[in-house]
Amino acid sequence: MSETNNVMLEVQDLTIRFGGLVAVNAVNFQVQKGSIFGLIGPNGAGKTTLFNMISGVYKPTSGKVLFDGQEIQGKPAYKVNSLGIARTYQNINLFKKMTVLENVMVGCHSRTHCGLFASVLRTPAQRKEEKEVVEKCRDILEFMDLGDKADFLASNLSYGEQRRLEISRALASDPKMILLDEPAAGMNGAEKEELQRTIRKIADKGITVLLVEHDMKLVMNVTHQICVISFGKRIGYGTPEEIQQNPDVIEAYLGGGLDV
Amino acid sequence: MNQNTVLTQQKGAAFWKKNRLSIIAIAVLCVAAAVMLRTRYLAMILDFICIYTIAVTGLDLLFGYTGQVSFGQAGFYAIGAYTSALLSKNLGVPPILSIFIGALLATVFGVIIAFPASKLVKHFLSLLTIAFGLMVYTFVNSCSALTGGPSGITGIPKVSIFGLELGSYQSYFWLVAILMVLVLITKKNIINSRVGRAFIAVRENPHAAAGMGINVAKYKIMAFAISAFAAGLAGALYAHMIRFISPDTFTKDQSNMFMTMLLFGGIATMSGSVIGAAAITVMTELLQQFAAYQTLIYAVLILIVLFLLPNGTVGLFSKLKAAVRKRGQKRKPGKEGTPQ
Numbered sequence: 379m380s381e382t383n384n385v386m387l388e389v390q391d392l393t394i395r396f397g398g399l400v401a402v403n404a405v406n407f408q409v410q411k412g413s414i415f416g417l418i419g420p421n422g423a424g425k426t427t428l429f430n431m432i433s434g435v436y437k438p439t440s441g442k443v444l445f446d447g448q449e450i451q452g453k454p455a456y457k458v459n460s461l462g463i464a465r466t467y468q469n470i471n472l473f474k475k476m477t478v479l480e481n482v483m484v485g486c487h488s489r490t491h492c493g494l495f496a497s498v499l500r501t502p503a504q505r506k507e508e509k510e511v512v513e514k515c516r517d518i519l520e521f522m523d524l525g526d527k528a529d530f531l532a533s534n535l536s537y538g539e540q541r542r543l544e545i546s547r548a549l550a551s552d553p554k555m556i557l558l559d560e561p562a563a564g565m566n567g568a569e570k571e572e573l574q575r576t577i578r579k580i581a582d583k584g585i586t587v588l589l590v591e592h593d594m595k596l597v598m599n600v601t602h603q604i605c606v607i608s609f610g611k612r613i614g615y616g617t618p619e620e621i622q623q624n625p626d627v628i629e630a631y632l633g634g635g636l637d638v
Numbered sequence: 639m640n641q642n643t644v645l646t647q648q649k650g651a652a653f654w655k656k657n658r659l660s661i662i663a664i665a666v667l668c669v670a671a672a673v674m675l676r677t678r679y680l681a682m683i684l685d686f687i688c689i690y691t692i693a694v695t696g697l698d699l700l701f702g703y704t705g706q707v708s709f710g711q712a713g714f715y716a717i718g719a720y721t722s723a724l725l726s727k728n729l730g731v732p733p734i735l736s737i738f739i740g741a742l743l744a745t746v747f748g749v750i751i752a753f754p755a756s757k758l759v760k761h762f763l764s765l766l767t768i769a770f771g772l773m774v775y776t777f778v779n780s781c782s783a784l785t786g787g788p789s790g791i792t793g794i795p796k797v798s799i800f801g802l803e804l805g806s807y808q809s810y811f812w813l814v815a816i817l818m819v820l821v822l823i824t825k826k827n828i829i830n831s832r833v834g835r836a837f838i839a840v841r842e843n844p845h846a847a848a849g850m851g852i853n854v855a856k857y858k859i860m861a862f863a864i865s866a867f868a869a870g871l872a873g874a875l876y877a878h879m880i881r882f883i884s885p886d887t888f889t890k891d892q893s894n895m896f897m898t899m900l901l902f903g904g905i906a907t908m909s910g911s912v913i914g915a916a917a918i919t920v921m922t923e924l925l926q927q928f929a930a931y932q933t934l935i936y937a938v939l940i941l942i943v944l945f946l947l948p949n950g951t952v953g954l955f956s957k958l959k960a961a962v963r964k965r966g967q968k969r970k971p972g973k974e975g976t977p978q
Contacts, residue, residue: 433849459851471849473842476835483832484839488851490832494860497831498824504831511832551851 392441416601434458460488464548465557485550688814690915696868702905704861705841710771716888718870719877744870752862790884904950
């Protein structure tokens with residue numbers, strides 16, 4: 379197998395400008411298939427902006443995003459999802475008035491097909507698909523330890539549970555790669571430990587993980603490779619050990635933020 | 639076999655327990671309808687309730703479920719009414735067919751409006767739909783050659799099915815009631831499907847919906863089309879019931895009435911559109927001597943709903959139900975606590 383075949387995501391010279399502000403400036407990195415990749419940087423570095431370009435929310439000014447060998451930059455978010463990239467959001471974006479189960483069922487959208495007429499007529503194919511979707515979503519909720527909360531309204535879950543539901547919903551689209559945007563934000567120590575196990579479990583399923591995170595301990599523990607950006611530019615790239623030795627990175631984090 | 643019977647009985651009991659309120663409500667409604675059908679005037683009110691329920695159900699899928707506001711439903715209502723009236727009167731198309739052609743033409747306009755509308759939110763969307771309603775009104779009012787202008791169209795043919803002429807309000811009831819039930823079943827099937835979940839997802843959080851693979855614009859357009867179909871169908875049914883239409887019926891007041899019915903009954907519920915349509919129709923009839931103040935009355939009703947009953951009348955019912963259940967639960971521990 380050649381090296382390129384092992385690359386799940388390749389970001390080439392990705393740049394975006396908002397007016398005069400260059401939010402992300404010519405960033406390059408490669409994410410290997412099946413790996414856990416960390417994207418870190420100080421506040422306002424452009425991590426979420428980068429995420430939004432990969433997931434189709436923003437159109438980059440220039441540069442390329444190659445997903446499984448295919449150019450996806452500038453494609454609308456719903457197409458990016460159907461190609462196999464699922465994501466979670468930094469500021470939880472659940473469907474609050476739907477139940478936990480329904481939230482995950484929405485996640486199956488791009489992997490199911492029944493349209494308006496099949497739904498109105500409740501065709502046998504539609505009923506079968508609905509049944510399969512419910513079963514699949516219950517399995518995902520079990521996997522994410524939310525099985526007993528299936529019929530709760532999403533807004534009634536605790537903060538940590540809402541974060542887990544975001545991941546469940548993303549998993550429902552059978553992604554090849556999952557983008558986790560600060561999944562540990564607001565979590566306590568025990569919840570973070572749990573999250574770490576969950577991320578490993580997801581990677582064990584063969585899903586590539588791209589992680590944006592502030593919690594250094596979590597990132598250093600769980601990732602295989604890290605890209606550090608600061609003020610929209612890449613300042614470090616390598617394994618967790620290499621990143622911890624990198625003087626530029628240490629300086630960006632005010633010389634000491636990397637204590638593990 | 640014995641076990642089977644017991645099982646069936648248990649199933650029946652469970653079904654009854656789960657749906658008893660709906661079953662009782664439907665039974666009461668049937669009795670009320672049977673009584674009302676004996677009087678021509680009351681039968682007319684029933685017909686109106688069914689027709690308005692169809693239009694309001696469509697609006698609920700658009701506004702209640704997909705979160706896209708429309709103050710221009712009278713435009714689709716007018717397109718359905720005029721299309722069916724003109725086709726059946728001038729070209730001899732059987733009304734039972736022209737009604738559906740009217741609804742389909744309204745759907746086409748719904749899709750056309752939805753393309754720009756799907757890019758707008760909140761007050762911009764309101765303005766666009768108000769403008770659409772005004773455009774249709776202005777067209778039917780001024781294009782005398784086609785629509786008869788301000789004097790409207792008279793002598794619209796009666797509907798007949800298999801040679802059976804539905805000339806009276808009583809016989810017409812069966813047509814509108816069956817179509818209303820079909821529309822309500824359609825709504826129920828849609829909201830409990832992948833499409834319905836996509837609608838609700840778009841309402842709840844369009845960004846997350848797109849992130850989950852939902853083509854937000856496509857589903858907004860679909861919701862507009864469905865609501866336009868329902869309003870067009872209602873309009874065509876109205877035209878063949880009254881057998882006279884004029885632009886006066888299709889002003890923005892009609893759009894506002896649909897919205898009032900929906901808000902009063904309760905958005906995003908199954909029974910809300912029926913309750914809203916029935917309550918506002920009856921209220922409008924009772925307050926006919928104050929017809930000049932109709933818009934004012936609607937405005938007050940909407941304010942009452944927005945401030946006191948955010949979930950409409952249906953919300954009030956479920957609050958009452960919850961309160962009764964709570965009382966029941968409070969009583970129970972007391973019983974268990976008594977010494978045996």
